[in-house]
Amino acid sequence: MMSNDHILNPETMPQSPEKATLEGKNKFLGLWFFLGGETVLFASLFGTYLSLKNSTAGGPTSEELFGLELVFIMTIMLLTSSLTSVYAMYHMKNNDFKKMQLWLGITGLLGIGFLAMEIYEFAHYITEYGFTFRSSAFGSAFYTLVGFHGGHVTFGILWLITLMIRNAKRGLNLYNAPKFNTFSLYWHFIDVVWVFVFTVVYLMGKVG
Amino acid sequence: MENTNTNKITEYQKQRNKEEMKKQLISFALMIVVTLIAFTIVATGVMEKMFAIPVLLILALIQVAFQYYYFMHMKDKGHEMPSIMIYGGAWAAILTIAGLAVITWW
Incomplete structure (x- = not known):
């Protein structure tokens, strides 16, 4: 590690510190490969949801269940957290650790806020409507799809906290710049998935 | 050589990063607008279901394109492989959803 110090802490940081090393280039490609796979994973969950959406087994339908206010606030929060992670990468490129x-940190807080509201939403459906994972095929498909997205948010927050604490004293270098960039791409992808969740599940569910 | 003892970024790079950030801020504003239009269509019920659903899906695709091309830099050089992976993933995603739709409603 010591012998590589001059590589990891160069005297002038390159323009794109996240892709300046082979490790960084590999992490970059690897994450995009992963996102391509995630696209298919979420597609199968969306397809399942669309197929089972009307199988409510006498329980509440999507039109009765969903409200738009909470989902709107959640959408704005996640979209804003996407912008704040763009800001973080902007400062990374300016070498401002x-x-x-x-x-x-702001990105993480917005993510936690989003997650808290999702938990509140699920709790509301369970206690007020008795709408659970086992209520109907619609219930199973809904909680699987939206819960899987929420699981991705949870994983992202834990990843971010680990990165921030682990590198707090290291400062920015060519070793950890790819790590921050990889997280940022993953976090944007979470917002991409959420765009389809709020459109397909909530907005289309409200239209009928 | 200047900048021998600090990790200074040149003024030129800083300026370029700033311009890039400006573009990303504009995309953010447009994404907010697209989101507002989508929610307004549903909240006010101005559109028939038959029109509303395709319009909502198009708005979602616009927003996702901003996310990929501006926030995730897919418009920049050196993103050929990422594009192949995302479009490949999207292609498999369309087939998956089409397949599930066919076995459900055929």
């Missing part, structure tokens, strides 16, 4: 950490 403190500001990058600050914006990553």
Whole structure:
């Protein structure tokens, strides 16, 4: 590790520190490969949801269940957290570690806020409507799809906290810049999935 | 050589990063607008179901394109492989959803 120090902490940071090393290039390609696979995973969950959406077994339908206010706030929160992680990468490219950490922190807080509202939403459906995973095929498909997205948010938050704490004293270098960039791409992808969740599940569910 | 003892970024790079950030801020504003239109269509019920669903899906695709091309830099050079992977994934995704739709409603 010591012998590589001059590579990891160069005297002038390159323009794209996240892709300056072979490790960084590989992480970059690897994450995009992963996102391609995730696309198919979520497609199968969306397809299942669309197929089972009307199988309510006498329970509440999507039109009776969903409200738009909470989903709208959740959407804005996640979209804003996507922008704040763009800001974090902006400061990474300017080699400003403190500001990058600050914006990553804001991203994490917005993510936690989103997650809290999702948990509230699920709790509301369960206690007020008795709408659970076992209520109907619609219930199973709904909680699997939206819950899987929520699981991705949870994983992202844990990943971010680990990254921020682990690298807090290291500062920015060519070893950890790819790690931050990889997280940021993953976090954008979570927002991509959410765009389809709020469109297909909530908005189309409200239309009928 | 200047900048021998600090990890300074050149003014030129800083300026370029700033311009990129500006574009990303504009995309964010447009994404908010697209989101507002989508929610307004559903909240006010101005559109028939038959029109509303395709319009909502198109709005979602617009927003996702901004996310991929601006926030995730897919418009930049060196993103040929990422594009192949995402479009490949999207192709398999369409087939998956089409397949499930066929066995459900055929």
